[in-house]
Amino acid sequence: MSFIKKPNARHPNLPKNKLGLTRRDYEGALSTLCAGCGHDSVSSAIIEACFQLSIPAHRLAKLSGIGCSSKTPTYFLNKSHGFNSVHGRMPSVATGANLANRDLYYLGVSGDGDTASIGLGQFCHIMRRRLNMVYICENNGTYGLTKGQFSATNDKESKSRKGVDNMFESIDLAALAIQLGAGFVARSFSGDKDQLIPLIRAALSYKGFAFIDVISPCVTFNNHAQSTKSYEYFREHNEAVGFLDVIPENEEISVNYAEGKSIEVNVHDGSKMLLHKLNKSYDPGSRRKAIGKINDSRDKGEIITGLIYLDQNEEDLHDTLLTTEKPLNQLKKKDLSPGLKKLRQVNKSFS
Amino acid sequence: MKPTKISNPEYFHKVVDCQWACPAHTPVPEYIRLIAAGRYTDAYMINWESNVFPGILGRTCDRPCEPACRRVRVEDEPVAICRLKRVAADYKGEIDDLIPTAPEQKNGKKIALLGAGPVSLAVARDLMPLGYECKIFERDPVPGGLMRTNIPSFRLPEEVLNEECDRIINMGVEVQYNKEIKSLKEFLKEDFDAVFVGTGAPKGKDLNIPGREECDKNIHIGIDFLASVAFEHVKKIGKKVIVLGGGNTAMDCCRTAIRLGGKDVRVYVRSPKVDMKASDWEIEEAEMENIPIYENHVPKEFIHKNGKLKAVAFEKVKAEYKDGRRKLIPTGEPIEIVECDDVLMAIGQDNAFEWIEKDIGIEFGEWDMPIVDRTTMQSTLPRVFFGGDAAWGPENIITAVAHAHQAAISIDLFCNNKSLKKRPEPHVFLESTKMGLHEWSYDNGYAEVDRLAVPHADPKVTLADRKVEVELGYDDRMAFEEAARCLNCDVQTVFEEKRCIECDACVDICPEDCINFIQNADEQELRENIRVPALNLAQDLYVSGKLPTKRVMVKDEDLCLHCGLCAERCPTGAWDMQKFFYFGAQSHDGCKK
Ligand SMILES: Cc1cc2nc3c(=O)[nH]c(=O)nc-3n(C[C@H](O)[C@H](O)[C@H](O)COP(=O)(O)OP(=O)(O)OC[C@H]3O[C@@H](n4cnc5c(N)ncnc54)[C@H](O)[C@@H]3O)c2cc1C
Ligand SMILES: Cc1ncc(C[n+]2csc(CCOP(=O)(O)OP(=O)(O)O)c2C)c(N)n1
Ligand code: SF4
Ligand code: SF4
Ligand code: SF4
Ligand SMILES: [Mg+2]
Numbered sequence: 001m002s003f004i005k006k007p008n009a010r011h012p013n014l015p016k017n018k019l020g021l022t023r024r025d026y027e028g029a030l031s032t033l034c035a036g037c038g039h040d041s042v043s044s045a046i047i048e049a050c051f052q053l054s055i056p057a058h059r060l061a062k063l064s065g066i067g068c069s070s071k072t073p074t075y076f077l078n079k080s081h082g083f084n085s086v087h088g089r090m091p092s093v094a095t096g097a098n099l100a101n102r103d104l105y106y107l108g109v110s111g112d113g114d115t116a117s118i119g120l121g122q123f124c125h126i127m128r129r130r131l132n133m134v135y136i137c138e139n140n141g142t143y144g145l146t147k148g149q150f151s152a153t154n155d156k157e158s159k160s161r162k163g164v165d166n167m168f169e170s171i172d173l174a175a176l177a178i179q180l181g182a183g184f185v186a187r188s189f190s191g192d193k194d195q196l197i198p199l200i201r202a203a204l205s206y207k208g209f210a211f212i213d214v215i216s217p218c219v220t221f222n223n224h225a226q227s228t229k230s231y232e233y234f235r236e237h238n239e240a241v242g243f244l245d246v247i248p249e250n251e252e253i254s255v256n257y258a259e260g261k262s263i264e265v266n267v268h269d270g271s272k273m274l275l276h277k278l279n280k281s282y283d284p285g286s287r288r289k290a291i292g293k294i295n296d297s298r299d300k301g302e303i304i305t306g307l308i309y310l311d312q313n314e315e316d317l318h319d320t321l322l323t324t325e326k327p328l329n330q331l332k333k334k335d336l337s338p339g340l341k342k343l344r345q346v347n348k349s350f351s
Numbered sequence: 352m353k354p355t356k357i358s359n360p361e362y363f364h365k366v367v368d369c370q371w372a373c374p375a376h377t378p379v380p381e382y383i384r385l386i387a388a389g390r391y392t393d394a395y396m397i398n399w400e401s402n403v404f405p406g407i408l409g410r411t412c413d414r415p416c417e418p419a420c421r422r423v424r425v426e427d428e429p430v431a432i433c434r435l436k437r438v439a440a441d442y443k444g445e446i447d448d449l450i451p452t453a454p455e456q457k458n459g460k461k462i463a464l465l466g467a468g469p470v471s472l473a474v475a476r477d478l479m480p481l482g483y484e485c486k487i488f489e490r491d492p493v494p495g496g497l498m499r500t501n502i503p504s505f506r507l508p509e510e511v512l513n514e515e516c517d518r519i520i521n522m523g524v525e526v527q528y529n530k531e532i533k534s535l536k537e538f539l540k541e542d543f544d545a546v547f548v549g550t551g552a553p554k555g556k557d558l559n560i561p562g563r564e565e566c567d568k569n570i571h572i573g574i575d576f577l578a579s580v581a582f583e584h585v586k587k588i589g590k591k592v593i594v595l596g597g598g599n600t601a602m603d604c605c606r607t608a609i610r611l612g613g614k615d616v617r618v619y620v621r622s623p624k625v626d627m628k629a630s631d632w633e634i635e636e637a638e639m640e641n642i643p644i645y646e647n648h649v650p651k652e653f654i655h656k657n658g659k660l661k662a663v664a665f666e667k668v669k670a671e672y673k674d675g676r677r678k679l680i681p682t683g684e685p686i687e688i689v690e691c692d693d694v695l696m697a698i699g700q701d702n703a704f705e706w707i708e709k710d711i712g713i714e715f716g717e718w719d720m721p722i723v724d725r726t727t728m729q730s731t732l733p734r735v736f737f738g739g740d741a742a743w744g745p746e747n748i749i750t751a752v753a754h755a756h757q758a759a760i761s762i763d764l765f766c767n768n769k770s771l772k773k774r775p776e777p778h779v780f781l782e783s784t785k786m787g788l789h790e791w792s793y794d795n796g797y798a799e800v801d802r803l804a805v806p807h808a809d810p811k812v813t814l815a816d817r818k819v820e821v822e823l824g825y826d827d828r829m830a831f832e833e834a835a836r837c838l839n840c841d842v843q844t845v846f847e848e849k850r851c852i853e854c855d856a857c858v859d860i861c862p863e864d865c866i867n868f869i870q871n872a873d874e875q876e877l878r879e880n881i882r883v884p885a886l887n888l889a890q891d892l893y894v895s896g897k898l899p900t901k902r903v904m905v906k907d908e909d910l911c912l913h914c915g916l917c918a919e920r921c922p923t924g925a926w927d928m929q930k931f932f933y934f935g936a937q938s939h940d941g942c943k944k
Contacts, residue, residue, distance in 0.1 A: 002789050002916060002919045002920070003789050003790070004789075004795055004796040004797070004914065004915075004916070005796070005797075006860065006862055006916065007796075007797030007799075007862045007912055007914055008797075008799060008862075009425050009426060009797060009799075009862055009863065009912060010862060010863065010864075011863050011864045011883045011910055013883050013884070013886070014864065014883060015883075024862075031860075034922065035856055035919065035920045035921060035922045036852070036854045036856045036920065036921065036922025036923070037856070037922075038854065040856055040859055040860075040920075041854065041855045041856070041859055043859075044855070044858075044859035190854075190855070191853060191854060191855055193855065217854070219854065219922045223852075231852045231853065231854060232852070232899075235899070235900065
C-alpha cells in the first residue's frame with residue numbers, strides 16, 4: 001500500500017508492441033497488497049505477457065473470486081473487462097461469459113483458498129469442461145486476506161508463522177488439473193519472471209483450459225523459516241523441467257538445442273511453443289508420466305516447475321457443444337429465429 | 352562490475368544533477384524544499400553560504416544547473432532553480448544575526464584583493480570570519496564589477512546588488528575605491544601576505560573593418576557602452592541602432608538601447624541563430640521586446656558620409672559543418688546595406704594584463720594569460736592568486752564564486768604554511784527519511800505540473816525606464832507549485848543487499864524501470880542487458896554485491912524520480928530513501944584539523 005500515485009512519467013525508451021503501446025499501458029491501479037507480496041509480481045508478469053502478445057485491452061476479460069490474489073485484477077489491464085465474483089465462484093462466471101462470447105481472452109486469477117477450498121468443486125468442473133481460458137492460481141499456502149489460516153495447498157510438513165503444525169494432507173493443484181482434463185498445465189514461481197512470462201504467453205495462446213499454479217509467497221503470513229511456500233524455501237527446492245519459448249507467428253526460431261532436448265508445438269493461433277527440456281527423458285505429452293513426475297519430485301522434496309503437461313489437441317467446450325461461432329451479442333434476429341418454413345419442417349419431422 | 356562504492360561522497364553527489372553541475376555545488380533540492388515549506392530565510396542562508404549572492408544570482412545566474420536538471424530528461428523542462436533562488440531572497444526575513452562576523456582579534460595576516468567584482472568580494476567573505484584583514488583595491492567608485500557596470504538594472508536592480516555587496520563589505524573589509532593598480536611589481540612591494548587578482552576581463556573586442564576609425568563617434572564597444580549607461584554618462588542613443596554579436600552582452604546592449612530611445616534596434620549575428628552564444632532565455636526576453644535578430648550576416652564595412660556613420664554593409668553567409676567545425680560560406684547574394692545611427696559592438700571580451708610585468712615571477716602561457724593552477728588558483732608566484740574572469744577569461748558570476756571558495760581555501764592554507772594540494776573534505780551527511788511504512792520526511796509524490804512562467808511587469812513601464820525590473824518574480828503560491836516539481840534528487844535510493852529477498856517488488860513498481868536483478872557483467876554489457884538499456888553514459892549504474900541467487904541489483908540512476916516507491920514496496924527495508932547532504936569545503940574547513 002502506498003499513499004502516492006504511481007507517477008505517469010515513464011522511460012522514454014520503453015519498447016513498444018505491435019499496437020504501439022508500452023508495457024505501462026497495460027498497468028492497472030496501484031496495488032494495495034502488502035509490500036513484497038508475490039501476487040504483485042504475478043500481476044507484473046501478466047502485464048508483460050499481454051504487452052508482448054499485443055493484446056488489445058478490450059479483447060480480454062479478467063475474472064476472479066475473493067482473496068488477496070483475487071483482488072489483483074484491479075492492478076493490471078485497467079482497460080480490460082473485469083468481474084470480481086464471489087468466493088470460489090469465478091469458474092461459473094467465466095463459463096457464462098465464455099459461452100456468451102468465445103472471441104475474448106479469458107484470464108482467471110484465483111488463490112489457493114479460492115481454488116482448493118471453497119471453490120474446489122467449481123474448479124474441477126471447469127477443467128472437465130475444458131473451458132477456453134487461462135486460470136492462474138496464486139498459491140501461497142494460506143488464506144492471506146483473512147490473516148493467515150492454513151489453506152488446502154499448505155504442505156503437511158509446513159508450520160504456521162506461530163509454529164503450529166498443519167494437520168492435513170495438501171492438494172496438488174497441478175496433478176489434479178492433469179487428472180481432470182486441463183490441456184495445459186504448468187507450475188511456476190512469482191519470483192521467476194523469466195520462466196513465468198513465457199508460460200503466461202503460451203497459456204494465452206493455447207486453446208482449451210490452461211492452468212498455471214504459481215507459487216506466490218505471502219510475505220506477511222507465510223514467508224517464515226518453517227514455511228514451504230517462502231521465497232527462500234522455493235528457491236532451494238525448485239526443480240525446473242525445462243524452459244519455454246513462445247515464438248510468434250511468422251517469426252523464425254533462432255535457438256538451436258541439442259537433439260531430443262527440445263519439443264516444438266504449433267499452437268492454434270499460429271505461434272509456436274518451443275520447450276527446452278532439462279531432462280531428456282521427460283515427456284510433457286503424457287498424462288501418466290506428468291503426474292508421475294510431480295509425485296517423484298514431491299517425494300524428493302523438490303517442487304517441479306515449468307510446463308508439466310501439454311495436450312496438443314487443443315479442444316475446448318465450444319468444440320464439444322458445437323455452439324455458434326458468433327458471440328451472442330452479435331447474433332441477429334435472423335440467426336436466432338429460423339423462420340416459419342424451418343419451423344414447419346422441424347414440426348413435420350415429429351409427425 | 353564491482354559493487355558501487357556509495358561511501359565515496361562523489362557517487363551520490365553526482366546523482367544530484369543540479370548540485371553537481373553548479374560550480375559552487377549549491378545544495379539545490381534542500382533549498383527548494385525549504386522554499387516549499389515557506390522557510391525562505393533558511394533557504395536564503397543555505398544559498399548565501401554556498402553561492403554568496405543569492406539575490407543577484409536568483410536573477411542573473413547563467414544556471415548551468417538547469418540544463419542538468421533531471422526533470423529535463425524526465426519531461427523536458429527543468430525546475431526553475433534560479434528563479435526559486437530569487438524567491439528565497441525576496442521573501443527572507445531578518446538575517447543580520449545569521450551572518451558570521453569577523454573577529455575583533457585579527458590573525459595578523461593581510462590580504463590584498465584587486466578589483467571589487469564578485470570574485471574578490473566572495474574571497475573576502477570567506478576570509479573575514481577567519482580573522483584576515485582584507486583590503487580591496489578598485490578602479491571604479493563602487494563595488495560589484497561587471498554585475499554593476501554591465502548587467503542592466505532592468506535585470507538586476509541596484510538595491511539587490513547593494514544589499515549583497517554591502518553585507519560583505521560591512522564585515523569590515525577595507526575598500527579603496529578609484530584606485531587602479533597600474534603596476535603589480537610596485538604593488539607587491541606593499542606589505543601583504545597574499546595578493547588576489549580579481550580584475551576581470553575588462554577589454555571589449557573591436558572589429559577592424561573599413562570605416563571603423565572614421566565612424567568612431569557612433570561605434571561603441573558593448574561593455575563600455577553598458578558601463579557608461581550604468582554610470583549615467585550615456586543617457587540616450589540614436590533612433591536606428593545595430594547591435595553586432597550573438598552573446599548575452601549583445602542581448603543586454605539591444606535591450607538597453609530600446610530603453611534609451613532606440614526605435615529601430617536590430618541584432619545582427621554572423622552565425623545561424625542556433626549557434627548563438629546567448630542563453631535561450633536571454634534571447635527570448637529580447638524577442639519579447641520585439642527586437643529582431645538577423646542571422647548569417649557578417650559585417651563588412653561601416654559606411655559613412657561627411658564623417659558620420661550612415662549604415663553597415665553585411666555579407667550574407669551560410670554555415671557548413673565539417674568534422675565538428677563550422678565554416679561560414681558567403682552565399683553570393685548582394686551585399687546588404689542597413690542604415691543606422693549607432694552601432695554597439697558586442698563580439699567578445701579579452702583580458703588585459705598590461706599592468707602585470709613579465710619579470711616578477713608570474714609566468715604567462717597561451718593567449719598571454721597567466722598560468723594558474725586549476726585547483727588551487729595559485730599563480731607561479733606563490734603569494735599571488737587569480738580568480739573570476741581574470742583567471743581563464745570571461746565566465747560568469749557563479750564560476751567566479753566557485754573560484755573564490757577555492758582561492759580562499761588556498762590563501763588560508765598558504766598563510767598557515769600548509770600544503771595547497773591537500774584540499775579539505777566536503778561535509779556530507781546521509782540519513783534516512785523514513786517516518787512510517789509509507790511516510791517520508793520529504794514529499795515523494797511526482798508533481799505533474801508544467802514549469803511556471805515568471806510573471807513580467809507591464810512592458811510599457813519597463814521599456815520606458817531602464818531601471819524598472821522586468822521580471823516580477825514568483826509569488827508564494829507559484830513558488831510552492833514550482834518547488835513541487837523538484838524531484839528531490841538528493842534523497843538517495845540506498846540499497847542494502849543483505850536484506851533483499853529478491854521478491855521483485857521494487858522492479859515491478861518502479862515507474863522508470865530503473866531497477867534490475869540480473870547476472871553481473873562488465874559495465875558495457877550490463878548497460879545493454881538491463882530492462883531498458885542505459886544509453887546515457889553520463890549517468891552511473893548503481894551495482895550491488897552478489898545476492899543469494901547469484902545475481903546483482905543494477906540500478907540505472909538516469910531517470911530515477913526519487914519517488915520512493917521502491918522503498919515503499921520493499922518488504923524488508925532493503926531499499927531506503929536517505930537524504931544526502933553535501934556541502935563543499937570552504938576556507939574555514941582548511942586548517943581545522
Ligand atoms: C554585459 C554582460 C552581462 C553579463 N551578464 C551576466 C549574467 O547575467 N549572469 C552572470 O552570471 N554573468 C554575467 N556576466 C559575466 C559576469 O559579470 C562576470 O563573469 C563576473 O562579473 C566576473 O567577476 P570578476 O569578479 O571576476 O570580474 P569583474 O566583475 O569584471 O570585476 C572586476 C573588477 O576589477 C576592477 N579592475 C579591473 N582592473 C583593475 C585594476 N587594474 N585595478 C583595480 N581594479 C581593477 C574592475 O573595475 C571591476 O570592478 C555578464 C557580463 C557582461 C559583460
Ligand atoms: C463465502 C465466503 N466465505 C469465506 C470468505 C472469507 N474469505 C475471504 S478470502 C478467503 C481466503 C482467501 O484465500 P486465497 O484464495 O488463498 O487468497 P489469498 O488471500 O491467500 O491470496 C476467505 C476464506 C468469503 N469472503 N466468502
Ligand atoms: S496478506 Fe499475504 S497474500 Fe495478502 S497481500 Fe499481504 S502478502 Fe499478499
Ligand atoms: S525512487 Fe525507486 S521506484 Fe522511484 S524511480 Fe527511483 S528507483 Fe524507481
Ligand atoms: S523489494 Fe526489497 S526485497 Fe524485494 S527485490 Fe526489491 S530490494 Fe529486494
Ligand atoms: Mg492464498
